Amino acid sequence: MNWEQLLSLKRFGDTNKRLRKEQDETRLGFEVDYDRVIFSSEFRSLQDKTQVIPLSKIDFVHTRLTHSLEVSVVARTLGRKVGAKLLEKYPHLNTVHGYQANDFGAIVAAAALAHDIGNPPFGHSGEKAIGEFFKNGSGTHFKSFLTAKEYQDLCDFEGNANGFKILTESRQGREGGLRLSYATLGAFMKYPKESLPKKPTTHIADKKYGFFQSEKEVFLDVAKELGLISTGKDDSVSFSRHPLAYLVEAADDICYTIIDFEDGINLGLIQEEYALEYLIKLVKTNINTKKYHNLSNTQDRVSYLRALAINTLINEAVEVFLDNEASILKNDFPHALLDKCSYEAQINDIIALSVKNIYQSQEVIDKEIVGYEVINKLLHVYTKTVQNKADGNLTNFDKLILRSLPETVNLNHDDLYNNLMSICNYISKLSDGKIKETYLKLMGQNI
Structure with missing residues (x-):
């Protein structure tokens, strides 16, 4: 893969190539992507969708909307930091094509803003409930009328694939869905494969699937434009990840690891002394001890440590990405970025405590x-x-x-x-x- 193709400004229906150096600097195409997502009705509905903990009278519990906004902020920083380094490595991207570091940030931020747009109500259990209806419920009788891949789409209903459908599906007066740039659609696609075969490899991109059979042709058009590497065997459709999808994934991982943990602390589901100990392990080299001890309540102490932890993990993700950028371009990096960072053990400890005390709470x-x-x-x-x-x-x-x-x-x-x-x-x-x-x-x- 090469960055010139991966940064494509093409949108559904374009007949002429969009050039970065001809873009209006006051409102770049990648920034338009962000605007189109945030003004969509599908995005607005996230304000009344559960993140993890059911919507509560307590105002600091996150919804899907606040989570998505926070992920997009983290993603923008990740993209800009990576973009600045890539432009140093590939100066022609700027001198010949006109790309800026902020372009990378805008792409990743827009894709991250949309990353949960396809999730049903009731969180991930909503996905499972839809699948269960077709797999073991009264929807099983539809199996004989569908192809194996069509039926699998329903049995393993996937929010990521549904998100791609929302972003790209044509209807009268809205051809091409939100008509996002193909670079943003590529960065959005964490799992660039169809529902079958399930997990053909241990590569992180094969963990789930990213498009329904109904959007197969749209996906193939995007993959071809971006120059993604075909990895499918026989008649299966599977491609390498867009490299910036790793940053979208990292932004989501950072936010749900740290911020869901913060919600659990503020709700009293996780005891403060345990929580602070876990967070301090992530930030002990950056903590201002005097400032920390001057904070008088749990919420302020957790907020301070959360900010430091997110910054620490952003820098870790950027370092892992840049160290492995050549392998990522060849589809030879089969891991999530945070799985290979130096704080993997601390992250796993936080997630384990969150699973026990938050995700499995009554x-x-x-x-x-x-x-x-x-x-x-x-x-x-x-x-x-x-x-x-x-x-x-x-x-x-x-x-x-x-x-x-x-x-x-x-x-x-x-x-x-x-x-x-x-x-x-x-x-x-x-x-x-x-x-x-x-x-x-x-x-x-x-x-």
Whole structure:
């Protein structure tokens, strides 16, 4: 791979090449990507979607929206630091093409801002609930009507692939979705492969999948433009990561490791003395002892250590990326950046404590139980309507269900797979509050 291709400003529908040196410096194409994500309705719905801990009366608990904003800030710094060094290594990127260090920051920030845009309500349990409906629930009967890859898309419903769908899916008046630059779409794609085969290698890019069969051709167009390396065997579609996807992943890893931990401390799920000990191990060489001891409350002490920890891990991720940049360009670096940093042990200790005390807390478990019930009910109703429509056997109830759906939900595809994907995509876009309201209507309890 080469950086000239990887930094492509191309957008869906372009017939002429966009050149960096011809860009308006007051509003660069990569910065437009950020704007388009932040003003999208799908992004705004993240304000009412759970990050980890259910939405609480306590105002410092993170939602998907605040998490995404924080990840984008960390990502921007990562991109700028890496960009400055890459321009020193490849000066022609600046002198010939006009790229600046901030371009790298803008690409990574926009991709990071969108990184959770495809996640369903109720966090990762929402993904599992959708998959469970098709794998073991009443949706199993659809298997005989679908190809193996189409069915796998539903059984392992993946927020990353759904995010790519949201960013790129065409509909009337919105051809090409948000029409982001291909560089940003590449950086967004952490898992540039289809749903089958599952985990064909131990490479981090093969851990999950990144696009549904419905977006296969769009993905191939992006991969070709960016010059990603094809890694698929036989008839499978799989490519190398865009190098900047490593930075998006690192920004997310840094934020959920440190900030979810901070939420757990502030909620009293993790005892302060343990928490501070864990964080101090990350920042002990940078801590200002006098300043730290002058902080009078838990929240301020944790906030100070969190800021130092994030800065420490940013510098670590940048160093690992630059040390391995040549291997990354050849698709020979199969790890997440933080898995190879000098603080790997400390990070793993923090994550282990978070899993025990936060992710497996009773409040989180209760949220996931509710999520399974709500999503299963909605899928049962909507997919039955899809099936009856395909069979020409719409009931009066089905007709009411169809009228209740937004005009943006297209159930007029010629094939069952795309109509089922439309339903799953619609449910995934609902906020936690909206999906509960919809559930109550279907249960006849909102009268």
